[in-house]
Amino acid sequence: MSFQPNSPAARDVAYFLHPYTNAKAHEQNGPMIIERGEGVYVYDDAGKPYLEAMAGLWCASLGFNEKRLVKAATDQLNKLPYYHTFAHKAHLPGIDLAEKLIKLAPVPMSKVFFCSSGSEANDTAIKLVWYYNNARGRHAKKKFISRIKGYHGVTIASASLTGTPVNHPASTCRSPASSTPRTRTTTASAWKARARRSSRPAWRPISRP
Amino acid sequence: MAADLEAMILEEGPETVAAFIAEPIQGAGGVIVPPKTYFAKIQAVLKKYDVLMVADEVICGFGRTGNFWGSETVGIKPDILTCAKALSASYLPISAVMISEDVYQPIAQASADLGVLGHGYTYSAHPVCAAVALETLKIYEERDLLGHVRAVSPHFEKRLHALIDHPLIGETRGVGLIGAVEIVADKATKKPFDPKAGAGALVYKAAAEHGLIVRSIGDNIAFTPPLIITESQIDELFDKMSLALDDGLAALKKAQAA
Numbered sequence: 415m416s417f418q419p420n421s422p423a424a425r426d427v428a429y430f431l432h433p434y435t436n437a438k439a440h441e442q443n444g445p446m447i448i449e450r451g452e453g454v455y456v457y458d459d460a461g462k463p464y465l466e467a468m469a470g471l472w473c474a475s476l477g478f479n480e481k482r483l484v485k486a487a488t489d490q491l492n493k494l495p496y497y498h499t500f501a502h503k504a505h506l507p508g509i510d511l512a513e514k515l516i517k518l519a520p521v522p523m524s525k526v527f528f529c530s531s532g533s534e535a536n537d538t539a540i541k542l543v544w545y546y547n548n549a550r551g552r553h554a555k556k557k558f559i560s561r562i563k564g565y566h567g568v569t570i571a572s573a574s575l576t577g578t579p580v581n582h583p584a585s586t587c588r589s590p591a592s593s594t595p596r597t598r599t600t601t602a603s604a605w606k607a608r609a610r611r612s613s614r615p616a617w618r619p620i621s622r623p
Numbered sequence: 624m625a626a627d628l629e630a631m632i633l634e635e636g637p638e639t640v641a642a643f644i645a646e647p648i649q650g651a652g653g654v655i656v657p658p659k660t661y662f663a664k665i666q667a668v669l670k671k672y673d674v675l676m677v678a679d680e681v682i683c684g685f686g687r688t689g690n691f692w693g694s695e696t697v698g699i700k701p702d703i704l705t706c707a708k709a710l711s712a713s714y715l716p717i718s719a720v721m722i723s724e725d726v727y728q729p730i731a732q733a734s735a736d737l738g739v740l741g742h743g744y745t746y747s748a749h750p751v752c753a754a755v756a757l758e759t760l761k762i763y764e765e766r767d768l769l770g771h772v773r774a775v776s777p778h779f780e781k782r783l784h785a786l787i788d789h790p791l792i793g794e795t796r797g798v799g800l801i802g803a804v805e806i807v808a809d810k811a812t813k814k815p816f817d818p819k820a821g822a823g824a825l826v827y828k829a830a831a832e833h834g835l836i837v838r839s840i841g842d843n844i845a846f847t848p849p850l851i852i853t854e855s856q857i858d859e860l861f862d863k864m865s866l867a868l869d870d871g872l873a874a875l876k877k878a879q880a881a
Binding site: 446453454456462463464465466467468469470471472473474475476477478480482483484485486487489490491494495496497498499500505507508510511512514515516518519520521522523524525526527528529530531532534535536538539540541542543544545546547548549550552554555556557558559560561562563564565566567575577578 | 628631632635636638639640641642643644645646649650651652653655673674675677679681682685686687691692694695699700701703704705706707708709711712713714715716717718719720721722723724726727729730732733740742743744745746747748749750751752753754755756757758759760762768801831834835836837838845846847848849850851852856859860863864
């Protein structure tokens with residue numbers, strides 16, 4: 415397909431490497447450009463509405479034009495647009511949110527650590543578990559068990575927890591955590607044997623220290 | 624399955640196994656709902672070998688499954704819980720890791736011994752993201768979004784499971800406002816299409832033409848609409864999905880004939 419010169423589609427194809435996208439097909443077909451949202455609907459650049467039955471990526475719980483969130487962001491941007499939380503620093507939104515989450519937790523929880531994405535959160539969980547067992551003097555107790563078809567993110571460590579084959583192409587993602595030969599073999603054969611049995615999660619060991 | 628897990632822990636050596644991580648309901652793997660007693664049996668094994676339970680609530684958290692946490696729906700008692708996505712309705716990026724007191728104490732002591740917890744991000748608890756997350760949680764409470772999910776999800780589940788009557792559908796799965804259907808070549812044997820036929824992608828494309836965005840995971844089609852969806856919008860979703868399946872069936876038949 416040829417795109418209108420300098421159109422958003424042409425510029426997208428020229429400059430943007432898209433996540434979870436077939437890059438060669440994208441060069442041919444170009445992007446689907448979403449321009450605005452309203453409730454459960456999003457609208458493309460031709461004005462066509464779509465009922466967004468995935469809430470984006472399983473995530474936009476309140477739909478696509480919740481004004482209260484716009485105001486909350488604007489108010490905070492005006493007050494304190496950025497500050498960090500290293501070295502004993504704190505700010506009220508962080509304190510309030512930590513307290514709120516602990517109160518909402520399904521079981522008694524003690525502390526909250528914040529990140530920016532699910533991948534980072536699971537990455538942090540791995541690191542904290544390793545830290546925890548080092549602190550207890552159990553230096554060998556480091557392996558994670560995750561499940562075939564489980565999805566826990568795409569950063570190197572969290573991807574090693576993810577049990578979908580597309581996230582482990584043989585040529586990539588050989589992290590120190592997931593690439594001991596035996597683990598790789600186990601994982602590959604488990605996928606081959608069980609890939610089609612979608613309703614029966616299986617086990618696999620990963621993340622050797 | 625718990626026996627498989629125990630065998631694996633023993634094979635690896637319990638002194639080397641630190642944690643087990645699971646989504647309450649597997650999302651991107653194709654919306655896989657565990658059997659009722661699954662996690663109770665799993666956690667009994669984990670406890671026996673001092674293995675931590677990490678619940679990945681990134682998709683299931685904040686009402687998606689009809690309870691505030693997916694862990695409540697499937698009976699997980701996590702030592703560590705991770706969440707993101709609906710934490711801020713995804714208007715800004717933020718995620719959280721919650722840890723129990725038992726996990727926290729050794730970490731705190733080690734950070735004291737070392738002088739610092741050597742971990743953290745520039746954007747950890749970014750104030751604007753945190754403010755949006757707080758407002759999101761306020762909205763959930765004030766509008767009783769969980770009550771809304773519980774009110775509309777029986778209709779969602781009814782329309783979802785009714786898709787089993789379509790000639791292309793071999794299985795339907797779901798709970799609350801998360802669901803998936805599996806496209807098969809043969810309903811009786813549940814034989815899948817040749818992956819080269821791209822059945823899931825065909826249906827995905829047909830849905831878009833009808834003004835519906837879904838997710839195809841191989842030949843599974845997943846649905847997780849915004850939690851604010853109404854009953855009539857649920858009808859619109861599945862009416863459009865039926866049309867997309869009809870189109871997909873016609874295209875697949877045509878391809879087979881060719």
